[in-house]
Amino acid sequence: MANILPPPSKTRYLTVPDTAAKKDSLKQFSVDEVKQHNKEDDLWIIIDSAVYDLSKFVDLHPGGAHVLLQVAGQDATEAFFGMHRSEVLTKYGRYLIGTISGQKPVHILPTPGTLSPVPYAEPMWLAEGYKSPYYNDSHRRLQKYIREFNDEFVRPDAQLHELDGKRPTPELIRKMGDLKINHMRLGPNKFLHGLDLPGGIKGEDYDYFHELVVTQEFSRCGARGYMDGFQGGMVIGLPPVMNFGSKKIQEEVIPEVLAGRKWISLAVTEAFAGSDVAGLRTTATKSEDGKYYVLNGTKKWITK
Ligand SMILES: Cc1cc2nc3c(=O)[nH]c(=O)nc-3n(C[C@H](O)[C@H](O)[C@H](O)COP(=O)(O)OP(=O)(O)OC[C@H]3O[C@@H](n4cnc5c(N)ncnc54)[C@H](O)[C@@H]3O)c2cc1C
Ligand code: HEM
Ligand code: HEM
Incomplete structure (x- = not known):
């Protein structure tokens, strides 16, 4: 019978002992060696x-010293995973000193940038053994870059502000401006030309599948409300300026918005006109001296 299974995965899912940067120099211990270190100060x-x-760490442990003393020198895997999120190990990776020779980790630790082993948690083109004509190496490099950036910077900000209802941290948006990530939210366009984008992509080569990768990766921050405020206004507000703005307006607005120093919105919808854009009631009339537009009306549901 033909082998219908994809080849074995070459993707490396990081596991607990990989948490510290020092993983290559980790010492190997035997279970008996660890047993000797069973006192409060050792x-x-x-x-x-x-x-x-x-x-x-004994005296700093939020769960108290006594529970740690009960398992001193022992294998506390079951007790640990029964009471902590696995991320605790990443945070306290500084206490990692080695591994047990001959043992292999079984718990998977979410580590920035890695792919999820959960079935269907990843788009098909990222699965080992599947080929897609639409994605090439540049899409893979970009995917990896944005995955890491999202895991490290966006997800924590998103989880925090999904709860407190606040907008994305302005410093984060500015950082995305510096790294040219904001620039990549708007699809292929002439303003990308001449830029070196993350993932080693030339602005001229940026295509709609790159944009798809960026959008999909950010959606993994798991915070639907936050995502709308995560440059949603820029994504729909800047294209009209790019396509129809005068040169003066373009020069004034585009660099500032992409750098994350100014916010932009697309204000179309009104209480009495949604799909029916021809029914807009807001007016813009020139001031008497011809210098300004005077706006009158109401707007509703405008994403910043
Ligand atoms: C989270 C969020 C963010 C938003 N952000 C912005 C923003 O930044 N800027 C902005 O301008 N707007 C924004 N909007 C508004 C959004 O674009 C409008 O909701 C949309 O244009 C639809 O208008 P409406 O809700 O008034 O629905 P309506 O136009 O009242 O439509 C109601 C229903 O009737 C149907 N319908 C309407 N007209 C027709 C027709 N002629 N034929 C057949 N069916 C029809 C529609 O499909 C819909 O099912 C936002 C909305 C939401 C929910
Ligand atoms: C590397 C080892 C350990 C670290 C870094 C650690 C860290 C922590 C942290 C940060 C918390 C706060 C809760 C949280 O953030 O999830 C906590 C709580 C706790 N820990 Fe640990 N811990 C370790 C090992 C253990 C072990 C081995 C046990 C049990 C034998 C244990 C028992 C507890 C208990 C009972 C709590 C309180 C849980 C609660 O209040 O819900 N911990 N630990
Ligand atoms: C006695 C008369 C009225 C009262 C007491 C009233 C009260 C209110 C209140 C309390 C809100 C805020 C709703 C909220 O925060 O969720 C509101 C919103 C609004 N009202 Fe009125 N209103 C009245 C008449 C009108 C009339 C006559 C119109 C239109 C012709 C109107 C149009 C609107 C609009 C467009 C909004 C914004 C809706 C939104 O953002 O979802 N109102 N009104």
């Missing part, structure tokens, strides 16, 4: 084949 434990020296 306390090691094993979690998922990794060895942690908690001697300096």
